[in-house]
Amino acid sequence: MDRTQSGRGRGEAWPAPPHLDALESEAIHILREVAAAFENPVLLYSIGKDSSVLLHLMRKAFFPGKPPIPLLHIDSTWEFREMTEFRERYARQELGLRVIVKINEEGRAAGVNPFDYGSNAYTEVMRTLPLKEALTEYGFDAAIGGGRRDEERSRAKERIFSFRDRSHRWDPRNQRPELWSIYNTWRRPGECLRVFPLSNWTELDVWQYIAREMVPLPELYLARPRPVVQRGHDLIVVDDERMRLVEGEHPEIRTVRFRTLGCYPVTGAVESAAATIEQVVQELIETRHSERQGRAIDRDEACAMERKKREGYF
Numbered sequence: 001m002d003r004t005q006s007g008r009g010r011g012e013a014w015p016a017p018p019h020l021d022a023l024e025s026e027a028i029h030i031l032r033e034v035a036a037a038f039e040n041p042v043l044l045y046s047i048g049k050d051s052s053v054l055l056h057l058m059r060k061a062f063f064p065g066k067p068p069i070p071l072l073h074i075d076s077t078w079e080f081r082e083m084t085e086f087r088e089r090y091a092r093q094e095l096g097l098r099v100i101v102k103i104n105e106e107g108r109a110a111g112v113n114p115f116d117y118g119s120n121a122y123t124e125v126m127r128t129l130p131l132k133e134a135l136t137e138y139g140f141d142a143a144i145g146g147g148r149r150d151e152e153r154s155r156a157k158e159r160i161f162s163f164r165d166r167s168h169r170w171d172p173r174n175q176r177p178e179l180w181s182i183y184n185t186w187r188r189p190g191e192c193l194r195v196f197p198l199s200n201w202t203e204l205d206v207w208q209y210i211a212r213e214m215v216p217l218p219e220l221y222l223a224r225p226r227p228v229v230q231r232g233h234d235l236i237v238v239d240d241e242r243m244r245l246v247e248g249e250h251p252e253i254r255t256v257r258f259r260t261l262g263c264y265p266v267t268g269a270v271e272s273a274a275a276t277i278e279q280v281v282q283e284l285i286e287t288r289h290s291e292r293q294g295r296a297i298d299r300d301e302a303c304a305m306e307r308k309k310r311e312g313y314f
């Protein structure tokens with residue numbers, strides 16, 4: 001979505017809560033700390049709302065210069081087409097940033113997909129493995145991500161500077177204290193830290209900040225008529241010809257949007273009438289449902305996300 005789709009014009013007042021200034025200042029301080037303390041950091045850019053806010057914060061942190069930190073997108077090859085188009089149009093062409101795209105080519109050649117392999121094995125092959133390979137291949141010593149503590153219970157265990165061993169494994173019982181917001185950036189050669197500048201933000205904070213700052217996002221976050229099939233409780237958007245329909249399934253047009261973005265066959269949409277950012281904010285104020293209710297990778301087993309993170313998933 002471009003800046004004109006916010007439902008208002010540039011310069012118009014938005015009644016954002018004052019604590020957004022404190023959250024913004026904390027995040028910018030963390031980003032500058034990463035740039036100062038690490039030799040080769042990278043920002044993990046999933047093209048979703050959280051990493052888009054991070055990108056916006058990083059541009060502010062180093063304005064008027066370009067951010068000194070490259071972007072890394074782990075491309076599973078099953079993202080929504082609009083997401084990859086947005087990456088090229090906005091991050092590469094409009095902003096002129098260095099964007100590294102990592103694909104597990106062996107997995108793609110083997111035909112690994114969410115239908116035949118299931119979300120668990122598919123995520124391991126097409127997300128976790130290429131992430132670990134990219135971090136090692138480019139020698140990144142810090143990976144900045146948009147994880148927030150309110151998203152999912154395993155993410156609530158993360159410190160802002162979260163330690164990983166040389167194999168990119170996470171041990172939630174072996175993390176460094178961050179007393180008085182003092183961060184410990186020490187590491188041995190070959191080790192890497194994950195850094196979460198949005199740890200203290202909520203989903204509503206993110207959307208109120210997007211509204212205030214007019215942060216560009218893929219239009220998938222706004223309600224539009226889209227072709228969907230219902231599988232269990234999930235509404236799956238039929239994004240391209242690779243979608244496999246089971247017997248009796250027929251796509252129907254429903255007005256839906258996404259609260260979180262991932263690979264389209266395993267990411268459920270929600271029915272919504274929120275067609276502008278301001279309407280999204282109002283919808284979030286009124287909803288009582290979890291942000292990640294439509295993410296199949298969170299439900300494929302008990303403690304699924306924590307196990308994936310222990311093995312190297314972001």
